Amino acid sequence: MKRKFVAARADLVEKISELAKKSGRTMFSILNEALDAFIKAKEKNKDLYTILEEMSVIEIARNAGMIFVPEAIYNIIMENNNIENYWKNSGQLFGKYLEINGFKELKNIEKAIKEIVGEDIDISISSNKIICICPRLMENRLRDIASFLEGVMVNFGFNIIKKEISKGIVIIRMKKGETIAREGREKTISG
Amino acid sequence: MRQLPEKVEKKLLVVRSDILEKLYEIARKENKTLFALTNEILQDAIKVNEINKTIGELLNFHNLIKLQKDSGAMIVPSDILLKALKNWNNKEEMIKAWELAGEWYGKYLIAKLENPLEVLPSLFSTSFWHLSEIKMNMRNDDKVIISLIAPNTEQILIEITVGYVNGIMSALGFQNTKCDIIRGVAILEFSKKI
Numbered sequence: 001m002k003r004k005f006v007a008a009r010a011d012l013v014e015k016i017s018e019l020a021k022k023s024g025r026t027m028f029s030i031l032n033e034a035l036d037a038f039i040k041a042k043e044k045n046k047d048l049y050t051i052l053e054e055m056s057v058i059e060i061a062r063n064a065g066m067i068f069v070p071e072a073i074y075n076i077i078m079e080n081n082n083i084e085n086y087w088k089n090s091g092q093l094f095g096k097y098l099e100i101n102g103f104k105e106l107k108n109i110e111k112a113i114k115e116i117v118g119e120d121i122d123i124s125i126s127s128n129k130i131i132c133i134c135p136r137l138m139e140n141r142l143r144d145i146a147s148f149l150e151g152v153m154v155n156f157g158f159n160i161i162k163k164e165i166s167k168g169i170v171i172i173r174m175k176k177g178e179t180i181a182r183e184g185r186e187k188t189i190s191g
Numbered sequence: 192m193r194q195l196p197e198k199v200e201k202k203l204l205v206v207r208s209d210i211l212e213k214l215y216e217i218a219r220k221e222n223k224t225l226f227a228l229t230n231e232i233l234q235d236a237i238k239v240n241e242i243n244k245t246i247g248e249l250l251n252f253h254n255l256i257k258l259q260k261d262s263g264a265m266i267v268p269s270d271i272l273l274k275a276l277k278n279w280n281n282k283e284e285m286i287k288a289w290e291l292a293g294e295w296y297g298k299y300l301i302a303k304l305e306n307p308l309e310v311l312p313s314l315f316s317t318s319f320w321h322l323s324e325i326k327m328n329m330r331n332d333d334k335v336i337i338s339l340i341a342p343n344t345e346q347i348l349i350e351i352t353v354g355y356v357n358g359i360m361s362a363l364g365f366q367n368t369k370c371d372i373i374r375g376v377a378i379l380e381f382s383k384k385i
Contacts, residue, residue, distance in 0.1 A: 001207060001208075002207070002208035002209070003205050003206065003207060003208060004205070004206060004207075004208040004211045005203045005204065005205060005206075006203070006204050006206050006211055006214075006225060006229050007201045007202070007203055007204075007225075007226050007229070008201065008202060008204055008226065008229045008230055008233055009199055009200070009201065009202075009230050009233070010199075010200035010201060010202045011200070012230055012233040012234060012237065013202040013204060013233070014202075015233075015237050016233055016236065016237070019236075019237070019240055023245075027204065027205075028205055028206070030236070030245070031204055031205075031206055031233075032206055032207050032210055033245060033246060033247045034232055034233065034235070034236040034245075034246045035206060035210045035211075035214055035229075035232055036210055036247075037246040037247050037249070037250045038214075038232045038235070038246070039210065039213045039214065039217065040250060041250060042217055046253075048232070048235040048239070048246065048249075049235060049238075051249060051250065051253045052235070052238065052239060052242075052249065054253065055249060055252055055253055055256070056242075058256055061266055062320045064268075065268060065269045065270065066266050066267060066268050066269065066320065067266070067267055067268070067269040067272055067320050067321050067348075068259055068264045068265070068266060068267075068318045068319075068320065069264065069265050069266075069267045069272055070262075070263070070264055070289075070292035070293075070295070070296060070355075071262075071263035071264065071265060072288070072291070072292045072295065073288060073289065073292050074265050074267065076288060077271075077272070077275040080275070080278065080279075081274065081275045081278055083271050083274065083275065086268065086270060086271045086274065087268070087271065090268035090270070090271065093268075094268075116266050117266075118260070118265070
C-alpha cells in the first residue's frame, strides 16, 4: 500500500493523536478512516456535518420514545385507529426533546421534522405558517403529520390559528406567544 | 499598513495514497486547498468523537438508517403503536401481519445488499429502538441464534419483533426451529431451509 504525506493544522493533528492514544489505534488508521468516510459521504452528495446533524435528530427521536414501523403495518394501524391526537402529544414531546438539544431556530426545527416524517415531504416553516406538500400521501397520514407539526410548534410557543388539510397539502397558520381561543377555528377541507 | 495573517503551525500526516488522490480531486472541484479540506475533515472527526463514535461508525449508522427509511419504514411514537397493537382484536392475525412485513423486508434486503445476513446484526441494533440488546450468532453458516433483550419493554413489542424477525429470516432462507419468549427476552433459533 503506497503512502503519502498531507499537511494539516498542528493543533488538530495533536487532538487526533490524543484520540488515537485513547482508543488504542494508530493515527494512520484513524486518519484514513476519516478521509475515506468523507469521500464516501461526498459520493452521496452529503457532507459529514449534515450526516452528524441528521443522526443527532435520529438519536433525539429514539430518546423521545419513537420507533420504526414498516409501512404495511402503519397502513393497517391507520385504518383501524383514530390516533390523530396521539400524534399531537407526540409532536409536543419531540419538540421538547429538540429544545433540550439546542434546536431553536425555525430552519433547524424544519430540518429535524423532515428527518422524522420523511425527506420526500416538502415542509417549510416560517414565523407565521407551515406549508407541507406531498401529493402522494394518503389523507390519514397527512392528518397525522399535521397534528405532529402542530404539537412541535405548540411546544415552541406558537398558537395554532387555522389548520387546513386538502389533498396532498397542509397549511397551518400560527402566531407566536399570544393566547388565542382555538375552539372552532380549525378548518379541515377534505380533498 | 496591511497586517500579515498569523502563521499557522502545520504538521505532516501519513495517509494512503489512493485516498489522498481522491481527496485532492474533491479539493480541486470545490476550489479549496488540500490543506483546508484536510483540516475540515479532521475537525469533523473530532466533533464526531465527542459523541463517542468514529466517522466510520457514524457513516455506517447513517447508511443503515437510510436503508430502513428507503424501505418505507416510518418513525412513529411507540405509544401510538402500542395503542394500536392493544386494539388489534386477533393476536394471531397481528403477529402474522408482522411476519409478512418482515418477509417483505427480507426480500428488500436481498435486493439491496450483497450479503444481507452479514449486515443483519448492525441493522437490527440500528432499527429496533425498543430493544436494549440484540445478539446474533452464526454457527456453520446454517444455524443462527438471535437473542432479543428488552426487560423494560412491553411484552407485546417483543412478540411482534419476533414475528418480524421470523419473517426476515424466512425470506433469507432460514426456518425457525426454536422460539423461547419469556418476559423481556426472546431467544430464536433458525436453521437453513433444505
